[in-house]
Amino acid sequence: MELSFYLVQLLNAVQYGFLLFLVASGLTLLFGIMGIINLAHGSFYMVGAYLAYWLTDLTGSFWLAILLGLPIALMVGYLVERFAISFLYQRDHLYQVLLTFALILVFNELQQILWGTDVHGVVIPEILAGSIPLTDNQSYPIYRLFISAACIAIACGMYWVIQKTRLGMMIRAGASNREMVQALGIDVNRLFAFVFSLGVALAAFAGMLAAPVDSVYPGMGENVLIISFVVVVIGGTGSIKGTFVGAMLIGLVSTFGKVLLPEMASIMVYALMAVILLWRPHGLFGRAA
Amino acid sequence: MIDSVLRTVRLNKSFGGLIATNNVTLEFERGQVHAIIGPNGAGKTTLINLLSGDLLPDDGEILFNGRNITNLPPNKISQLGIGRSYQKTNIFAEFSCYENCWVAAQSRLNTSMRFFRPARQLKAVLERTERALELCGLSSRRDSRASAMSYGEQRQLEIGMMLATEPELLLLDEPLAGMGSEESLQVIELLRRLAADHTLILIEHDMDAVFSIAQRLTVMVNGRVLETGSIERIRSSQAVQEAYLGVAEDAV
Amino acid sequence: MADQTQDLIIDAQGLQTYYGDSHILHGISFSIARGETLSLMGRNGMGKTTLLRSLLGLTPPREGTVKIYGQDMTGAPAHKIVRQGIAFVPEDRGIFPNLTVKENLVMTSRSGPDGRKDWDLTRVLDTFPRLAQRMNHMGNHLSGGEQQMLTVGRALMTNPELLILDEATEGLAPLIRKEIWSVVRQIKESGIAAVIVDKDLNALLELADRNIIISKGQIVYEGSSADLAANPEIHTRHLGV
Amino acid sequence: GAQAKVKVGILLPYTGTYAKLGTNIRNAMMMRFAEAGNMLGGRPIEFVDIDSEAKPAKAQQLTEKLIKRENVDFLVGPVHSVVGMAMVKMARGAGPITVIPNAGADQLTGVLCAPNVFRTSFSSYQMGYPGGPAMIEDGHKRVVLMYWNYGFGKQVAAAFKKSFVPAGGTIVKEIPTPFPKVDFQAYLTELAALKPDAVYTFYAGGGAVKFVKDFAAAGLKDSIKLYGAGFLTEGLGAAQGDAAEGVRTILHYADSLENPVNQRFRTAFKAATGSDADVYAVQGYDAGELILHGMNAVKGDTGARAEMIRAMETAEIDSPRGKLRFSASHNPIHDIYLREVVKGENRVVRVAAKAQDDPATGCSM
Amino acid sequence: MSALIRSMPLLAALLALVLFPQFGSEYYVGLLTRIIIIALFALSLDLLIGYTGLVSFGHAAFYGIGGYALAIAFQDASVIPLWQALPLSLAAAAFAALVIGWISIRTSGIYFIMITLAMAQMFFYFFFESPRYGGDDGIFLFLKPVLMVGSEDILKLDQENNFYYFALSCLVSSYLLLVMILRAPFGKVIKAIKANEHRVRALGYSTSGYKLVSFVIAGTLAGLAGFLEGAHSGYVNPSYMSWHESGVCIAMVILGGMGTLYGPIVGAFIIVLLQNFLPELTEHWQLLLGGIVIAVVLFLPRGATSLYPRICDLIRRSRRGEREPQETADD
Ligand SMILES: Nc1ncnc2c1ncn2[C@@H]1O[C@H](COP(=O)(O)OP(=O)(O)OP(=O)(O)O)[C@@H](O)[C@H]1O
Ligand SMILES: Nc1ncnc2c1ncn2[C@@H]1O[C@H](COP(=O)(O)OP(=O)(O)OP(=O)(O)O)[C@@H](O)[C@H]1O
């Protein structure tokens, strides 16, 4: 194949990497930073997508839908944290596994009760609807550029908050020793409720942004759940930079895997993760606990 | 030629740019209590970690009874008869005091890959466990959950576990830290008794204790061995006074 | 009368504290006034730490009251109590392993309840130069003593009215230990109160205005340093020295 | 006294990706029964309705429940082919009369065929085979095949090749994509580089929406014609929007089929359930019809099993899809339409295959 | 005495299970067989999660491999001799566990969770996309294993009741095996590894060896469960190995109470029975299931089985409560 083919594939890979980071960003916060094993991540993503669909339908504007959807997602996160997760911080991580596993069931049913079982789509907002020609017969949709931009913004924002601000320090500190943080005069419960809500909102936000290029359907969260964990783990928990690199790496490997080794396409990502963890047992940028 | 149990030859270990042990060459004589002192961050714990296999040296050699043990994993080193206690309490928090010592004692079986006979029936292990509990003074707390014991008691348990493995050489990283005065005295007494038929390498900031039980002293500063020698010599050494002890009255 | 309670930073009465089913504190009453330096002694496992945790709300007492500046804060969450101007150096140090030394220090730095800001990063680093050399190291990569300095430094960074030190000199080299005692002396002079748990009896007797000895969850002795120094049989009985 | 009830066991997915299919099938079947006064051959009906979750691992357990515990007279289900195989394996032979209202695996009326097993939907063969000639007729000779790489997708692709290659077409490349993944970008770039006349695809549900949208977004619509098995656009008009305009698919049904049965059916379904009918509803409706037919033939006597089966296999149903008969292996024989999406609607272009049958490979009955 | 009281419910449950086929209909015997098989699967995982501290999120791989080994080797056979099929399945699962375990135990914590997940996913996709082994359609078996003595099949597994007793005896013997292992020196070591692996190594144990052996034992028992499931249902497909299956297995272990051997069994009963009967109540049964699981997590921190000691405790307390005034008077 000619060079342009590989260039376009490279673009696809980077694009896919951005999308993966976006999708995994909520999980980075909840799982990577706060250390909560959140299997309901996909459900929050789904909630976001459905909110985008539903609110766009109601208001007629995608942007308005995002604006209205985010507070709802924050609220959902807050309720889940207050009434469930907050009881588990002192316990073995496995209870989080079980609880969030159960949350998947609950959210799936709630979704069906609220929005039914149809497959939906969200129309790309007018201003971002165009596309840029790439080769003689292929073009690149502007909306994808927008997603990439959003992803970069989120990545930088998260990096800044987590690594550079006192809030970020408190969050990291709280993940390792809640009691000590409290003994230093910080309201850990409120802090965690807030951060958890933020993580949920991020997951939902990813779902909202992805809705116009994806489809909105029952159980859609499952598709992003495992891959999000893979992204975070490859990068190493606790590191935003790691998640970003992990996402890019998976974007590359899976895109070129599909082209060069199509029979192995499904296995590729997992093989990559296994190899990386064998090489660096705490992920690329993770630190030993 | 002294009869040395353990010898290190130009041991080096650095973390990133920081050299934590710098060309440490030391000899530990059989049957002696050899204390290592030095300011905080001097590299004492790092040295112990190298000796116990918890860390691998960048270069240099460690010889135990003439055998090169430099790159052996901690479990092998332990099996050769080097026991250690940790500066930061390192026990099985959810186990009872007794179980903690049991697991330690059981490690001296030829193999614990035994699936059939209940462990409880192992006489030898039982005796070792009891002895260790007795020695560290926790016989009366045998059934308490380790996490429910006070900090000082946990420190005692830390030593008890090490004893249960019946080591020949004991690496003690601040065994007295966190103990009350009375317990300290007990432990010092215990160490003195152990010194009769063991070799002890002792890190301790409690100078009274050091001077009362150690025969030899090594002073480390910034990863380097500043001085090694008999108690009296070190005590009167000007360099040591400055680097570590401060005013003399503290040392008395 | 009202003035007097106002002057007490902590005033706790009849504390009964349990861990699950085990009864640890048996009706301890405890108070500390502004600017007072208090030592807390007792053998291992007698309940010193438990008392401190009860006061701070980390292990809330099942019975009894805790007043902070005259205000009843029994059962209040720890962070509210601490925010009244108390800093706590726990015996297990509680360093955040995933934060750098600098982050550990600045994370909760704040000025005191009355706006005082005696302690800031510069002063803490001046006091513990070792920390300055380790600014970008991770908390769990410090030596034991360095961690100890870090917790003390971190506590000072909150500019407290009351500093609680639970075995703060454990594992410190003699020089640094002296440094800590001189810090305590300094803060004592600047009017900050302190509760100190330590096994260095001599240092305590020199520093403390008042001494409390706890045995089996009860206060068995309370008195001035002079009194305690004059009665060696008391330490022999309760402290074993 | 009152007649004993006829028990109809239903095993369909009501949760997860296939939930919509399950509900539409059930609702349409219930509607058909309701039209008949909720009587089967003079006997009232009792439903035992179970959520299959479309999980193969649970299929046997649930089927067993219907057969052994509930002793159902009829078994209707499922949607998912693999569930179907587990189910049919247990039901074939001595089990209840079984009607499959969707699952398309060839084996169900092939290797696993049995006198008591009927299908009112399609076989995967019927989803692929008529596609070949249809595309040749449209003038596309160089074609890429893209499909989800799982049992059903592979069967559709194989059937397509079977008709397309002998008719003079060339398969430029086969691109199986992992099921049920929906990141198609890399494959679309490959497709663009291959520059075929057209592409024949098998995708369904959320994946289909994503594929059609991605295909359009990559700007491929102008240069490569998109074809597929009907699920590519069936019932997805609203979700796909403009992206689907001009996409051609083959299916045994189209919403706009202009026969009176269809018109009546669609209005009734909308009235009864509030949602629009689709091919799944039609299949459910016909499943109801088939059961009704059998029961009426024996006047409700479920003991007359042979007679009932004979009546069912010779049934000629006036389905919303048009005429529907059954092959010797109990697979439907029906017309296959070539459809194109125009203004969000699947409009019939022409009949792609008249009375399309299925070879029933491996069936000995 | 108290040990006897504690094991009373266990013995009673065993008795009930042994007698069940005398009363239950064929369907329920079949259902119970399935639960017993799943319980065995959960039990095997508990050795890892509850005792060794290795949280495997890929345990279903061995379950699947046990089933697939049987199906692949005997799909076209005219008889399935148990004494060939069973060892084959166990060996296949054990070997897979050895390989996966060898790779995985190099990591720990959540990284271990994820690497075991990755390994299982690779197996899943391998079978899912392999044309040789039936792809996602899976493989059917039309025969049950036989144990021939002379020309007589002494097990007659094609009869539901017989299969039931076969599965039950597998569960009981696995249970006893684990009880024994956990009492033996090996058990002490793995429990200590769970509590503090670093310290165990410092005490002179080669922990990776113990972890690996534990992993292999658990994998083999899961393979046994997979073998039973494959033989019982006559059907294996890749969904045996899906992450869902591993997830549900973890759920059963925790729900019942990890770190006890009866916990996972109770957990299996609860989950399978709920899955079986809740759908009869409402179409939105998963909401109920989710709600129940969440309630257990929140209110029964040590799993459903902790309810029993709690109740005992409550009874004891209320009895003591009557006498309490006297005791305080003594003080
Ligand atoms: N894992 C590590 N990574 C980076 N630096 C480390 C690590 N472990 C130790 N250090 C550094 O190496 C130096 C020596 O540490 P070590 O723990 O050996 O000191 P020490 O002599 O035991 O001091 P103390 O008496 O305070 O316990 C310290 O400055 C410490 O910060
Ligand atoms: N988390 C806990 N659960 C149960 N019991 C505990 C717990 N922590 C401490 N205890 C018990 O409470 C008693 C008092 O402990 P505490 O830590 O207050 O003693 P201390 O006086 O601080 O001793 P030390 O000088 O050793 O630190 C001890 O007997 C200990 O066993």
Ligand SMILES: [Mg+2]
């Ligand atoms: Mg040290």
Ligand SMILES: [Mg+2]
């Ligand atoms: Mg204490």
